[in-house]
Amino acid sequence: MTQNQHYTHWQHRLHEIIFEADTRAGKYFDIFLILAILLSVLVVMMDSVSAINRAHGTGLLMVEWGVTLLFTLEYLLRLICVKKPLKYAISFLGVVDLLAILPTYLSLFVPGSHYLVVIRVLRVLRIFRVLKLATYLGEASVLIRALKASRRKIIVFLITVLTLVIIFGSLMYLIEGGANGFTSIPKSIYWAIVTMTTVGYGDISPKTGMGQTMAAMVMILGYGIIAVPTGIVTSEITRAAQKGVTTQVCPECMAEGHDLDARFCKHCAAQLNLSPGEVITR
Amino acid sequence: MTQNQHYTHWQHRLHEIIFEADTRAGKYFDIFLILAILLSVLVVMMDSVSAINRAHGTGLLMVEWGVTLLFTLEYLLRLICVKKPLKYAISFLGVVDLLAILPTYLSLFVPGSHYLVVIRVLRVLRIFRVLKLATYLGEASVLIRALKASRRKIIVFLITVLTLVIIFGSLMYLIEGGANGFTSIPKSIYWAIVTMTTVGYGDISPKTGMGQTMAAMVMILGYGIIAVPTGIVTSEITRAAQKGVTTQVCPECMAEGHDLDARFCKHCAAQLNLSPGEVITR
Amino acid sequence: MTQNQHYTHWQHRLHEIIFEADTRAGKYFDIFLILAILLSVLVVMMDSVSAINRAHGTGLLMVEWGVTLLFTLEYLLRLICVKKPLKYAISFLGVVDLLAILPTYLSLFVPGSHYLVVIRVLRVLRIFRVLKLATYLGEASVLIRALKASRRKIIVFLITVLTLVIIFGSLMYLIEGGANGFTSIPKSIYWAIVTMTTVGYGDISPKTGMGQTMAAMVMILGYGIIAVPTGIVTSEITRAAQKGVTTQVCPECMAEGHDLDARFCKHCAAQLNLSPGEVITR
């Protein structure tokens, strides 16, 4: 039991520093971690530029190893201070933490492996670990709630867009043909996506009058239907932002989520304890 | 009557499986159908890529025939199990079902017909048959209601955009002229659409200073007026999403705007007249 | 007086047909007018395509004269049947009506005048004459009211965008320089507009690393601030659509514009006559 108490003491403190951000030490740790993450991603990027790689390859490698050792230490500390190390290790952020250090060690055995680059870039996902702890949690949760609530409408929208894109792409394949760059249906669908999303590279573009007329229709359609996902998400963000409008909890049935102008609980008709100067948070 | 009863029995069961999705068999049928539709569209796409066509043309043809026979069987079953086969056959989805199988049979008599490809691609529309039955019905109906309600505003917007595009296109035809790619008014209007919808291929672009100034105005205009359809649709989706929430009027104080889960009026605490089986749509 | 009555009789009837759309004759006239307008604009467009002009130039010229004579007759009839011909003649739509016929007559004296083409295209504006009379009036007025209400916010937004575009354009002129296509500040500002509005022709694009970094910032900025006009217009359309939410007029002070959930007049505290089954129109 003393052992457990001793264990709890410094482990709990470590947990507070590493996983939380409400102490001064925790905040400094978070800021330090963000800087380390940004540095490590910057190193991966610069390493891919051949001119920089040739000139400063050794220096970048040293920074890379420094950051990796740091992240390894951090990973071990995280494993030590959580109560259920395995649960942490297989959680999303736990896997990202591991992926942040593995590629560098792997590169010792599989030198020159090109694909490890992207895994090393995944370190950028660790930035969300810090955000998760910070004051941005509430804001992010509003966005996530809004996107979750509009999930199904967005799927319906996406299926409609994909259907349109397949039909328009096939039509353009017929109208323009291979001579104008529409060499196959998949390529024509790629063109339709480039056009409908208003990206418009111009690597493939219609040459015939009929093709340009059809393209103009696809553009106006794409220009217009962007309104649909925007409408969906705006509607849900407005709802999500209004939710929790009142801090009131029904004194009888503990129900939450009352409207700003509610005076009685809508679930059990009990009167809500509205104090005159109640601060209404959004 | 016995005949009719027997008829009803297995026909009704078939109808439940093929047309509905609330039984286990119906759900499996739907999933199987989606996979078959996706496979058949994939085959059409791959067949249009000349490299794949050369290498696996025979294999693709066999899959095509397999899928066609499957869809033919399904079409016949649908005809058998509905009470009014003719009404089904001339409905939108009924015609799509027929168009999904016809081209393959036609290709026996009219070999090499290029245009059948697009008709075969129309199979992708059948995906909506499955959606129609599924849980997405409500979500889709909100979107459709919102778009229907904003139909007229969108038409006014489209006419305005087309008018602007015609006028700006003609102006650019005068300013830039054929030497810079603006060879005719229709082509200049095509440019104006490409620019105003912010697609921007760059296949035709102004070269003179005056043309670029005019183009900049068209871009800023296009960038700005995208706000209009977005505003229209957002406004209507917000309304459509709120509709159905409030079929209830407080019997005491006539207050409206009660939430879906409200059982008592939030203004005067009177009990709302919730009928047990009230269907709440949203 | 008899003279006046006779005058009133057929002139009033003509006014009803030409200017209004609530009689059968008026509706047919409107549909005929739309078709004539579309035909005349189509003729101008086709005439500018050199291949069509060579092959069917004479035919197009005949159609052009036919439409012009028709519009001339219509213009004279409009002048005759309105009570204040001069007021009509100098109104916006009156001037458009005149501009629709003038260029063809002018072309007799100033043959080959290139600039008359655009004036002839302005006929497309006449389409709004028909819309003005039709059922779309209300919908258009909601949009116009929303745009008017957000006029000032949009001007503030436009000034901000133009300021950003001038500063970013000048910066890119310094960073990239003439060798990469940024030959002058106006051209660089043109690039900044092309980029910030997400049009992206690609006729001028940054080549240096620093220029591409700056360009990426401009893109993300442009991608983000499109939200501002959209937010402004959406907010106003929602407001404009909600206006007249309640049909209630205060029985005491005749004030209108009460909220949906208002039970007492907000101006004089009189109780509103809320009938239980009141139909609330938007």
Next chain:
Amino acid sequence: MTQNQHYTHWQHRLHEIIFEADTRAGKYFDIFLILAILLSVLVVMMDSVSAINRAHGTGLLMVEWGVTLLFTLEYLLRLICVKKPLKYAISFLGVVDLLAILPTYLSLFVPGSHYLVVIRVLRVLRIFRVLKLATYLGEASVLIRALKASRRKIIVFLITVLTLVIIFGSLMYLIEGGANGFTSIPKSIYWAIVTMTTVGYGDISPKTGMGQTMAAMVMILGYGIIAVPTGIVTSEITRAAQKGVTTQVCPECMAEGHDLDARFCKHCAAQLNLSPGEVITR
């Protein structure tokens, strides 16, 4: 004291003219200033066009000096008529005022300095000085309040976009490789930004089937997530536009959400405590 009174008299009057816009002289001064600012920025722009510079270089230089002397006089007058000259001098607009005149004088000592051009262009920021005083203040403040309120949500959104762009860019670097223009991770990230913001220059575009598939996903993602900032800002503008409407809380029933013109509570008919000079902002 007499000295001070004399001082106050003409200095106060000058302050009214230069800093305020509610007198006739103040308005004329503002309009004159706007014209001078626009002229000076126009001169900088035209000076950068080599053809114009060669032909009218001397003329432009004279206008430049004229404007600079004018702005210098204005700057001195501003310094004289404010009560705390230092505080003005180090304020944002004060620094902009100084930067507007410095480059021209500096060009005497550091001739041909290219970088002074951008500083001279910064004069365009002075346009906000005039706006700040004008009727647009309220409108701008609604926009600024909305953007401030959505600051955190937008940061969360930007971090998500940057993370996506880094990951997609790295993936494309692997898939496409240097042969197709994706020569390094930073360049691939630049491509990802160009694509996700739907700008789409087309200077770098995927050539392989797998790359085009990935690109299509990035486009649809970018096309979709534009809805998020739009939703955030729309939601906040709607709130900001409604804010200020409701400084009143009903003294009887604590109800909020009263309209600007409400004098009685719409829920319980109690009189609202409207102070006579209550400033209602919107």
